[in-house]
Amino acid sequence: MSEPAPASQPRATSSGPGRVLIAVYAIFALSATARAAVQIATKFSEAPLAYLLSAVAGVVYILATIGLAGHGPGRRRLAWAAVGFELIGVLVIGTVTVLDAADFPDDTVWSVYGRGYGFVPLVLPLFGLWWLRRTRAR
Template identity: 55%
Template sequence: MTEARTTGPTRTNAGPGRLLIAVYLLFAIAATSRASLQIITRFDEAPLAYLLSALAAVVYIVAAVGLTRAGHAGRQVALACCLVELVGVVGVGAFSLARPDLFPDETVWSGFGSGYGYIPLALPVLGLAWLWFTRPRM
């Protein structure tokens, strides 16, 4: 029996993937810190916004873990997180512009991530592109 060999890069945690993981970790720390402080100190002011920031923090943490793991399971976790993140940032971004009354304070994803230099909008696109580039090929 011969084993199938893959060609091309397949490790999500090597090369530019390390920078991507570092950015995800940075955003995980920033979103976790911000959401925790907001939930603890003034949750009643904007509960939806603060809970969405907490959700973003969880997604960033899990995405970073998925990208760090080099195997199939890690890739699947990272893929799911990048897709949830993309839907989240586009959905919350559009909704926060359409109904600003529901967002008295910003989330990480408000205005398509404008408060963070639109990096939250670019990050899932870069993550999906990296997962595509590093996919196993037969």
Template identity: 85%
Template sequence: MSEAARATSSGPGRVLIAVYGVFALSATARAGVQIATRFGEAPVAYLLSALAGVVYILATIGLAGHSPAARRLGWAAVLFELIGVLTIGTITVFDTGDFPDDTVWSVYGRGYGFVPLVLPLVGLWWLRHTRAR
């Protein structure tokens, strides 16, 4: 007999959701200020920070939800986040020309203590850990 999926918002998942919520708020707010005040200086970087903020919002919603659709949203957002931080991180290590200012995912999240690199790994582990068996 198969066991139902555990809620991703239970136990340690609550801390994970809180961290995602903080990143959703901080990345979105920072990008909003940068776009409103200095967009011409680094438009690619600021738009990527805004995209990261949206991804963090979606991941927070997906991880906090209790439905199968929320779980799918969580998987999609966290996978996108991992691909984003690896791609942008690699680009910014080798080509800083297009990124005169940091994004959340620049150099694998160096400006945020590399939490943006570790966070999707923890998120994917948690989604897998709480899946139906």
């Protein structure tokens, strides 16, 4: 009798193009977090909602970076959750800022679908989710 074939292990998300993805997430984690920190520290009263949303985006990018760079099912779940939340955030905040710009006197990372960042915040989670799916166990 032959043994059933073992289920394949997921491919590391930090391999191949995943390295570039992690680097981009790390850059966004640093830039969004630093921008939000400066805005909150220096002019929070001008646009508190926008600055807090930028801080949330920074935390999401940090979590996505940790999840994508790590190994194991826990890190993979973290990456799925962070990147999925990021996509929802970009779509919701992007739509709200297009429909009612008056509530956002200053841009967030996700305003108008990431227009201030060359729309990378809109494309990044799509690529991230694709990569997580591509590297999953078969």
